Amino acid sequence: MATLDIGGAAAQQAPCVLFMGDFNVGKSSLINALLRREALFASREESRALPTFVTRTDRAEAHFAAYLPEKGRVDEKGQDEFFDIRQDRNNEAGYILMGARLPAIPFSNLVLIDTAGASSDACETIDVSHLATPDKAMLVVVTDIEYWAARHTLDFVKSHLPVFGDSLVMVANKADHLNASEIRRISEKAPNRLRAYGIEAVPRFFALSARLEFARRTPRNEYRHRTRREVRELCDASFDAFRVALYEFEAAHAPIDGAPTFRQLFDSPVITSFLKTQGTAVA
Ligand SMILES: Nc1nc2c(ncn2[C@@H]2O[C@H](COP(=O)(O)OP(=O)(O)OP(=O)(O)O)[C@@H](O)[C@H]2O)c(=O)[nH]1
Ligand SMILES: [Mg+2]
Numbered sequence: 001m002a003t004l005d006i007g008g009a010a011a012q013q014a015p016c017v018l019f020m021g022d023f024n025v026g027k028s029s030l031i032n033a034l035l036r037r038e039a040l041f042a043s044r045e046e047s048r049a050l051p052t053f054v055t056r057t058d059r060a061e062a063h064f065a066a067y068l069p070e071k072g073r074v075d076e077k078g079q080d081e082f083f084d085i086r087q088d089r090n091n092e093a094g095y096i097l098m099g100a101r102l103p104a105i106p107f108s109n110l111v112l113i114d115t116a117g118a119s120s121d122a123c124e125t126i127d128v129s130h131l132a133t134p135d136k137a138m139l140v141v142v143t144d145i146e147y148w149a150a151r152h153t154l155d156f157v158k159s160h161l162p163v164f165g166d167s168l169v170m171v172a173n174k175a176d177h178l179n180a181s182e183i184r185r186i187s188e189k190a191p192n193r194l195r196a197y198g199i200e201a202v203p204r205f206f207a208l209s210a211r212l213e214f215a216r217r218t219p220r221n222e223y224r225h226r227t228r229r230e231v232r233e234l235c236d237a238s239f240d241a242f243r244v245a246l247y248e249f250e251a252a253h254a255p256i257d258g259a260p261t262f263r264q265l266f267d268s269p270v271i272t273s274f275l276k277t278q279g280t281a282v283a
Helices: 008-012 027-035 079-087 120-125 151-167 180-196 210-214 222-226 229-251 262-266 269-277
Strands: 016-021 052-057 063-068 073-077 097-103 111-114 137-144 168-173 204-207
Touching: 016 027, 016 269, 027 111, 027 137, 027 168, 027 210, 027 229, 063 079, 063 262, 073 079, 073 262, 079 097, 097 262, 111 269, 137 151, 151 168, 168 180, 168 229, 180 204, 180 229, 204 229, 210 222, 210 229, 262 269
Parallel strands: 016 111, 016 137, 052 097, 137 168, 168 204
Antiparallel strands: 052 111, 063 073, 063 097
């Protein structure tokens, strides 16, 4: 296909943002809130979803695909099929990765990668510290604010900071479950808690709510309406700062020439090496 040749080298360098964390903490919801649409499946149940990337397309309509490694195949999918596979625990077809290219998303250059949630026992299997071209990747460690400082999370941050540096940020999601003084206290104490754990170069820490953010542009949204103003304002401000962190990461990388094709994305070094590190998740 002729389109596969367009912008090849540039596309390989597309900067990626990886969303990692335990299951059910709101990784998919966070991406949906950033994109201001329901691009990904989010649910209370453990999704065991395949890793999925979302990026921009220059075309008017959305495109979806699933990747089969052994056959080197990229299957184009319809939106319904995309959601079905995302929810299919058995994944009989043996796909290892999903992709969505969406028109008019707020990031022109970033590839957002949603990962399967780790349950706390399986956490140690997930490690992206050996990612190829980590300078092209931002790592968002997503936690539930009520147990953001779990030992396995702190260990994960500690082992990945030397690789990702400033491009590792922490999100303490579901801050809407707490009151304003609790949110402030956690945010203020987080750096000391991290230092006490031996994490010297403390990463940026955002206490926010994907749920409130998603509803933000819906006038008179009932959930926002029910949430105390102070909580809403804290969460909104923190989400804005988090969004800016992504824009800054995007701006630090040269814009690529034209939106990459599915094939280029699947073959890019970051995604290829990410799949290798996810050995168990792709089985
Ligand atoms: N109250 C509240 N609920 C949230 C928030 N973000 C996500 N949720 C809910 O938490 C549940 C899990 O959200 P997901 O986005 O599916 O979480 P995930 O980390 O992608 O989960 P897995 O893919 O299973 O690992 C869903 O029921 C969401 O509606 C939030 O900011 N506040
Ligand atoms: Mg998810």
